[in-house]
Amino acid sequence: MGYTMGDLLRTLSDSGRHGDIPQVWNAYEIAKRAHGRQRRVSGDLYITHPVAVAGIVASHGGTIPAICAALLHDVIEDTRVTSNQLHAEFGPGIAGMVEDLTLDAVRSERSADPGLALVALADRLHNMRTISPLRAPRRQRASLDTLVFHVPLAHRLQVTGIATEMTELACATLDTLDSPGIRERRRRMTQAMRRADPRSAAEAVAAFGGGAALLGSGAVPEWALVSGGAGALALLAATLFGRDPRAAERLAALLRAHRRD
Structure with a gap:
């Protein structure tokens, strides 16, 4: 109820x-x-x-x-x-x-x-x-937007319970959109991320279906590096399409730091 x-x-x-x-x-x-x-x-x-x-x-x-x-x-x-x-x-x-x-x-x-x-x-x-009754493209757009904009906003507002639940819901929703083709494109994107190669990552995300409309925040939240799942990969890649010209540089730096930990 x-x-x-x-x-x-x-x-x-x-x-x-x-x-x-x-x-x-x-x-x-x-x-x-x-x-x-x-x-x-x-x-x-x-x-x-x-x-x-x-x-x-x-x-x-x-x-x-x-x-x-x-x-x-x-x-x-x-x-x-x-x-x-x-x-x-x-x-x-x-x-x-x-x-x-x-x-x-x-x-x-x-x-x-x-x-x-x-x-x-x-x-x-x-x-x-x-969100489950919505068509797959709308679920994907809403989940990406949630990770890119709303979760960082929740952290700034210090409502961590909302931030955590939204992260889990968005990542779980993105995981349900998997198909063999998407998994292969995600594998390419993951490899580009591990090499900290922004250009290759951008190309992989373009194939994955990343879009510019959602991605104007320029935020690269550090928690995304350890949240796992499709949502984290989509969020990290999505920042490359933001309006901040240094997003790719900051993403590469975060990935290098994460690998050292």
């Missing part, structure tokens, strides 16, 4: 935030009416997703505005609710967070508000938990 509003209210009550329950319930009611009979690819009612996201935010100490924004995070993009309506109902704080989530502003500002970042992480975590 999925996470429910009862679970969310229990979390708020257990943390002594009884007085905030009416505002959170109001956000839920608005989101529930807005999403109506919309369903996810899995067939679940769409409202189950923002409720689960809000639950993750609440369980990691998120503020009430962040919890409300989690409940409302898709209403501007996916329903008829407008920014003006949210401003009128909730004020600029919550409405502004929903606007930023709609625009994916957390990607463009390294010093993004921690509450905003937590909602973005919770959104991706729940999407990764429920």
